[in-house]
Amino acid sequence: METNVFKRPQALTDTPTHYCPGCGHGVAHRLVAEAIDHFGLREHTVGVASAGCSVMMYKYFDVDTIEAAHGRALAVATGIKRTHPELTVFTYQGDGDLASIGLAETMHAANRGEKVCVIFINNAVYGMTGGQMAPTTLLGMKTSTTPTGRSLHREGSPLKMAELLSKLDGVAFCQRVSLHDPDQVYEAREAIFRAFEAQLEGLGFSFVEVLSACGTNMRMKPSDAQKWVANQMCQAYPLGVFKDDEA
Amino acid sequence: MTERCERKTLTMGNIAVAEGAVQAGCRAYFGYPITPQNEIPEYLSARLPEVGGIFLQAESELASINMVLGAASTGTRVMTSSSGPGISLMQEGISFLAGSQLPAVIVNIMRCGPGLGGIKPTQADYFQATRGGGHGDYRTLVFAPGNVQEMFDFTVCAFELADKYRNPVMILADAILGQMREPATLVPEHPPVEYDKSGWILNGAHGRPSRNIRSMYLEGDGQEELNYVLQQKYEQMEEEEPRHEERWTEDADRLVIAFGTSARIASTSIREAREEGIRAGLFRPITLYPYPKKALRALTKHIKKILVVEMNCGQMLEDVLAIVPQGVKVAFHGRPGGGVPTHTDILEKLKEL
Numbered sequence: 001m002e003t004n005v006f007k008r009p010q011a012l013t014d015t016p017t018h019y020c021p022g023c024g025h026g027v028a029h030r031l032v033a034e035a036i037d038h039f040g041l042r043e044h045t046v047g048v049a050s051a052g053c054s055v056m057m058y059k060y061f062d063v064d065t066i067e068a069a070h071g072r073a074l075a076v077a078t079g080i081k082r083t084h085p086e087l088t089v090f091t092y093q094g095d096g097d098l099a100s101i102g103l104a105e106t107m108h109a110a111n112r113g114e115k116v117c118v119i120f121i122n123n124a125v126y127g128m129t130g131g132q133m134a135p136t137t138l139l140g141m142k143t144s145t146t147p148t149g150r151s152l153h154r155e156g157s158p159l160k161m162a163e164l165l166s167k168l169d170g171v172a173f174c175q176r177v178s179l180h181d182p183d184q185v186y187e188a189r190e191a192i193f194r195a196f197e198a199q200l201e202g203l204g205f206s207f208v209e210v211l212s213a214c215g216t217n218m219r220m221k222p223s224d225a226q227k228w229v230a231n232q233m234c235q236a237y238p239l240g241v242f243k244d245d246e247a
Numbered sequence: 248m249t250e251r252c253e254r255k256t257l258t259m260g261n262i263a264v265a266e267g268a269v270q271a272g273c274r275a276y277f278g279y280p281i282t283p284q285n286e287i288p289e290y291l292s293a294r295l296p297e298v299g300g301i302f303l304q305a306e307s308e309l310a311s312i313n314m315v316l317g318a319a320s321t322g323t324r325v326m327t328s329s330s331g332p333g334i335s336l337m338q339e340g341i342s343f344l345a346g347s348q349l350p351a352v353i354v355n356i357m358r359c360g361p362g363l364g365g366i367k368p369t370q371a372d373y374f375q376a377t378r379g380g381g382h383g384d385y386r387t388l389v390f391a392p393g394n395v396q397e398m399f400d401f402t403v404c405a406f407e408l409a410d411k412y413r414n415p416v417m418i419l420a421d422a423i424l425g426q427m428r429e430p431a432t433l434v435p436e437h438p439p440v441e442y443d444k445s446g447w448i449l450n451g452a453h454g455r456p457s458r459n460i461r462s463m464y465l466e467g468d469g470q471e472e473l474n475y476v477l478q479q480k481y482e483q484m485e486e487e488e489p490r491h492e493e494r495w496t497e498d499a500d501r502l503v504i505a506f507g508t509s510a511r512i513a514s515t516s517i518r519e520a521r522e523e524g525i526r527a528g529l530f531r532p533i534t535l536y537p538y539p540k541k542a543l544r545a546l547t548k549h550i551k552k553i554l555v556v557e558m559n560c561g562q563m564l565e566d567v568l569a570i571v572p573q574g575v576k577v578a579f580h581g582r583p584g585g586g587v588p589t590h591t592d593i594l595e596k597l598k599e600l
Contacts, residue, residue: 042452043451043452043453043454044451044453045451045452046320046321046449046450046451048317049461055463056465058459058461061457062452062457063451063452063457064449064450064451064452064457064458064459065449065457065458065459065460066316066317066320066347066449066459066460066461067347067459067460067461067462067463068313068316069313069316069339069340069343071309072309072310072313072316072340075305075309075310075311075313075314075316075317076313076314076316076317076320077317078277078303078310078314078317079275079277079313079314079315079316079317079318079319079320079321079325080317080318080320080321080449081317082275082301082303082314082318083274083275083301083317083318083321083323083325084321084323084450087321087450087451104306104307104309104310105306105309105310105313108305108306108310
């Protein structure tokens with residue numbers, strides 16, 4: 001007798017993604033969908049997409065979704081959650097969206113303790129526009145707009161969002177995870193589950209920073225891009241739980 | 248109507264807008280302080296919780312308008328208000344509201360720019376309001392109240408039309424209208440019209456397929472198709488929504504065209520002109536978009552001299568010039584930067600026509 005032990009989560013549609021080989025979006029989407037399934041939220045969730053490669057996440061998530069202006073996902077999420085607190089609301093944002101153009105919205109939504117989940121994909125570059133410097137680009141890292149490498153004195157240091165947000169009273173849960181190997185993916189899954197649980201418990205703002213590879217813009221093979229995340233990104237951005245009000 | 252008259256109270260224009268929103272069923276407000284519209288958020292911060300609504304002071308106008316967009320996507324009647332620089336910051340979000348086909352009411356109690364400008368009254372945001380304002384091929388329906396009662400009545404109407412067209416609607420008023428007090432009835436003439444939103448709102452895919460609200464359509468001709476859908480709405484607005492007021496036009500041989508506070512001042516000038524035997528009339532557009540084109544064209548069949556009066560350097564003037572036929576003389580009187588035309592100045596211009 002055959003048993004199906006691995007299937008598509010109900011919260012995902014049966015649609016091949018447009019993401020590049022080795023990109024973390026597909027994995028992160030699946031983990032979010034698994035959390036939505038786990039808590040039985042597929043019919044009670046609104047996802048907020050942001051400008052970037054994941055702007056088309058409405059194709060892949062089988063939940064209600066809305067497309068926010070660049071940087072404004074957490075303002076849109078605030079408008080939804082405040083008027084409909086019975087809904088589960090998550091934003092899915094890249095580093096340019098959340099940590100550069102949308103930094104004010106991020107800090108204030110967190111500080112207000114908006115009861116929403118943030119899935120923050122940190123791949124250290126602007127992916128959709130072709131690999132320009134992101135607020136999280138590593139020092140010395142070459143991008144299409146830092147041809148000689150990011151300089152401390154010219155562009156400043158990479159922003160460490162998990163560390164910053166964990167200092168705010170409104171933040172209930174804050175963890176940084178990575179997707180570079182199966183063990184880390186499992187850790188990321190646990191963190192995303194915990195983030196949704198914190199929202200369901202009404203604890204406050206929950207935030208998961210996901211270190212992810214953008215092999216295409218790093219000009220690396222997918223396998224090399226994973227190694228780069230493991231060796232370079234995880235060093236600059238330490239993994240771990242920065243805040244958990246429940247714990 | 249009798250009951251409405253009996254229940255008049257001395258009310259500030261900004262308060263009339265705020266209470267009009269509540270009476271229209273607005274249950275969420277997001278905004279950021281800026282003079283001369285602060286009475287709106289101050290009033291709603293206490294009033295909305297009384298009716299189970301949400302008031303939230305946002306960190307910026309950028310956040311305000313996008314909170315509005317989020318609330319609108321759930322079908323909640325929602326409003327924001329601001330002035331000058333704040334309305335400029337909101338333009339991206341207003342474009343997203345139009346492109347995403349979401350209803351919302353945006354109140355602009357204008358302050359005189361450009362730049363930071365000042366808080367004196369102006370009508371200098373006519374172009375910004377009537378041309379869309381943000382990026383892309385879209386329009387917002389624009390109401391121009393002329394007294395405190397209309398600040399209330401048109402706000403109620405703005406919520407109805409925002410829902411009817413799933414499009415942002417703007418209330419465009421100057422600081423005089425926002426700050427002055429007049430007797431007004433804060434009860435709607437009829438219960439606000441509701442529209443069925445169950446076919447498009449985001450409230451969780453419970454017992455139905457999941458939905459998406461967006462303004463970007465990358466595949467095929469999707470973006471072009473969206474634009475034609477929007478244009479059809481604007482054509483319907485042009486057909487069904489133009490509103491205006493005419494006074495003293497039956498026997499008039501000359502016409503003042505003015506909106507808002509300018510129209511009030513011009514009314515005084517016209518009365519004075521008529522005492523001197525000059526047969527002047529008033530044409531006051533109430534919707535600035537869609538502009539009451541047909542009504543104005545009809546008047547120019549027998550009126551061949553027009554004076555446009557604005558608190559700017561000639562913005563509505565461009566619309567008037569595009570509407571009236573050749574052979575009609577159009578003169579202009581305006582003052583920018585917080586200057587207010589006087590009734591004697593307008594009277595002089597009327598005589599010169």
